[in-house]
Amino acid sequence: MKEVDLIESITPEQLSEVLQAAGxxxxxxxxxxxxxxLSASQGIGYAVRFGNPAAESGTYLDYTYSCALRIQGELPSGLAEQWNIxxxxxxxxxxxxFLVMEMDAIVAAGVSQTHMRSTLELWDRLLVEFVIYLRDYSRNAAAGQAPATGEATDSVALDTSPEEA
Incomplete structure (x- = not known):
C-alpha cells in the first residue's frame, strides 16, 4: 500500500488549484x-466559503460550497423540506x-487530494440534481400533482445567475 500525503488544512489558493485542475x-x-x-457548474454560480481557521494563519479546517438562487414568485410549500428528507x-x-443549497467539506482529520476531488464531484452532481429537482417540483406543482408531499403547490421561477445570500 502506497503512502498518501494527507491535507489537514487548506488555503484558498490550494482549493483554487483543486477547482481549476477539475476544469x-x-x-x-x-x-x-x-x-x-466564486465558480460555476452547468451555468449555475456558487461560492466556496472558508470556515474554521487552522493553527497556521490563512489556512482552514473546513469550507462550505454554497449556491444561492433568487426566488421569483411564491415558493412551493415543502420544497426545501422534501429535498432535505x-x-x-x-x-x-x-x-x-434566496433558496440556498450548502454542503460542508472537512479536511481537519486529514484527507487526500483524491478525496477533495471526489467531494467536488459530489457537489457538482448535487447541484445538477438540485436544478432537476426544482424543475420537476415546479412542473408537478403546475400540473396540480402532489410532489411527494401530498399538497398542491404554486409554481416558482428561480434565477440561476450567481448571487450572494
Whole structure:
C-alpha cells in the first residue's frame, strides 16, 4: 500500500488549484477580510466559503460550497423540506428571497487530494440534481400533482445567475 500525503488544512489558493485542475474557473473575492471563491457548474454560480481557521494563519479546517438562487414568485410549500428528507450531503434552506443549497467539506482529520476531488464531484452532481429537482417540483406543482408531499403547490421561477445570500 502506497503512502498518501494527507491535507489537514487548506488555503484558498490550494482549493483554487483543486477547482481549476477539475476544469472550473475560479475567482477569488474578499470582503472585510473574509475570503471566498466564486465558480460555476452547468451555468449555475456558487461560492466556496472558508470556515474554521487552522493553527497556521490563512489556512482552514473546513469550507462550505454554497449556491444561492433568487426566488421569483411564491415558493412551493415543502420544497426545501422534501429535498432535505430525500437527499444526503447537501441541505437546502430559505434565506430571505434566496433558496440556498450548502454542503460542508472537512479536511481537519486529514484527507487526500483524491478525496477533495471526489467531494467536488459530489457537489457538482448535487447541484445538477438540485436544478432537476426544482424543475420537476415546479412542473408537478403546475400540473396540480402532489410532489411527494401530498399538497398542491404554486409554481416558482428561480434565477440561476450567481448571487450572494
Amino acid at each position: 472550473y474557473r475560479v475567482n477569488r473575492t474578499e470582503q472585510n477580510g473574509v475570503v471566498q471563491l 430525500s437527499r444526503r450531503f447537501a441541505r437546502v434552506s430559505l434565506q430571505g428571497e
